[in-house]
Amino acid sequence: MEYLIGIQGPDFVLVAADNVAASSIIQMKHDYDKMFKLSEKILLLCVGEAGDTVQFAEYIQKNVQLYKMRNGYELSPAAAANFTRKNLADYLRSRTPYHVNLLLAGYDDTDGPGLYYMDYLSSLAKAPFAAHGYGAYLTLSILDRYYRPDLSRDEAVDLLKKCGEELNKRFILNLPSFTVRLIDKEGIHDLEKLTLGTK
Amino acid sequence: MSGSAADCQYWERLLAKECRLYRLRNNHRISVAAASKLLSNMMLGYRGMGLSMGSMICGWDKEGPGLYYVDDNGTRLSGRMFSTGCGNSYAYGVVDSGYKENMTVEEAYELGRRGIAHATHRDAYSGGVVNMYHMQEDGWIKVCKEDVSELIHKYRKGMF
Numbered sequence: 001m002e003y004l005i006g007i008q009g010p011d012f013v014l015v016a017a018d019n020v021a022a023s024s025i026i027q028m029k030h031d032y033d034k035m036f037k038l039s040e041k042i043l044l045l046c047v048g049e050a051g052d053t054v055q056f057a058e059y060i061q062k063n064v065q066l067y068k069m070r071n072g073y074e075l076s077p078a079a080a081a082n083f084t085r086k087n088l089a090d091y092l093r094s095r096t097p098y099h100v101n102l103l104l105a106g107y108d109d110t111d112g113p114g115l116y117y118m119d120y121l122s123s124l125a126k127a128p129f130a131a132h133g134y135g136a137y138l139t140l141s142i143l144d145r146y147y148r149p150d151l152s153r154d155e156a157v158d159l160l161k162k163c164g165e166e167l168n169k170r171f172i173l174n175l176p177s178f179t180v181r182l183i184d185k186e187g188i189h190d191l192e193k194l195t196l197g198t199k
Numbered sequence: 200m201s202g203s204a205a206d207c208q209y210w211e212r213l214l215a216k217e218c219r220l221y222r223l224r225n226n227h228r229i230s231v232a233a234a235s236k237l238l239s240n241m242m243l244g245y246r247g248m249g250l251s252m253g254s255m256i257c258g259w260d261k262e263g264p265g266l267y268y269v270d271d272n273g274t275r276l277s278g279r280m281f282s283t284g285c286g287n288s289y290a291y292g293v294v295d296s297g298y299k300e301n302m303t304v305e306e307a308y309e310l311g312r313r314g315i316a317h318a319t320h321r322d323a324y325s326g327g328v329v330n331m332y333h334m335q336e337d338g339w340i341k342v343c344k345e346d347v348s349e350l351i352h353k354y355r356k357g358m359f
């Protein structure tokens with residue numbers, strides 16, 4: 001039902017998430033933000049079981065902030081991703097596993113942009129593009145077909161729009177709008193919401 | 200409150216206790232966001248243990264009016280309109296279609312009444328009375344306590 005997507009460029013990462021907060025067959029909110037700001041240049045996109053998502057994401061968010069307070073500098077995106085994965089793995093075989101699927105996007109001043117895909121079984125993969133949710137079945141092939149490592153920001157947004165249009169056309173569930181953000185060396189930027197009207 | 204009556208009564212009474220303690224300790228009233236977060240964290244402490252509660256915390260703080268939906272999964276959502284319980288879909292239908300941007304207070308009362316009445320008409324597990332409260336800036340007032348069967352009788356001319 002929920003959808004996350006990330007596209008990495010040569011010096012940026014573009015991420016988007018749908019805005020629906022659903023309960024059974026009802027859309028309880030149409031403007032829900034599924035992105036959590038871990039630090040100035042790291043975003044965590046989180047979907048999954050109700051309650052678990054916010055709880056787990058806020059836990060990671062607070063711990064990343066704590067690291068900065070204790071040590072005086074921020075965790076890198078790679079370190080944050082591995083920290084997140086370790087937490088997910090530790091809880092996996094406990095009485096209360098967290099059923100969450102994540103995308104972690106960040107910009108490291110030394111290594112550049114990075115996009116990390118994680119799922120509820122605590123697998124972790126660094127990827128040039130990634131998606132979560134049923135929508136991924138429709139859009140990953142579009143990303144395979146049109147992605148290039150040297151995409152410009154506008155081309156990446158166009159690719160994102162292509163994915164959104166496909167969901168609007170073929171996905172059985174209505175996902176009317178998506179929050180879009182871009183991370184680069186300047187930090188996190190809010191881009192215009194992607195809204196798709198009638199087909 | 201919807202779901203298990205026992206859970207609703209217990210946890211909301213516990214929340215009232217915590218809010219009162221907050222006021223005594225900090226010398227100002229707790230915000231709606233904080234109160235709802237206290238409740239949702241109580242729910243999360245018991246995740247997987249079969250609690251059943253769907254509730255809405257509504258109030259007024261320095262940010263203005265606030266409404267939060269909190270349930271037994273630990274879901275906590277801020278919004279302008281929510282409905283909970285097994286008849287919630289019916290209530291959403293009536294309230295969404297009758298909603299106008301600049302409603303008067305009386306129109307809002309009637310819309311709320313309609314939402315509950317129509318939901319209790321269609322949903323087998325809902326019924327009884329409409330207890331309506333209006334949360335104003337300086338506190339809540341009880342607006343009405345109306346029997347739904349009488350309301351449905353009143354509305355029957357306009358219904359199918």
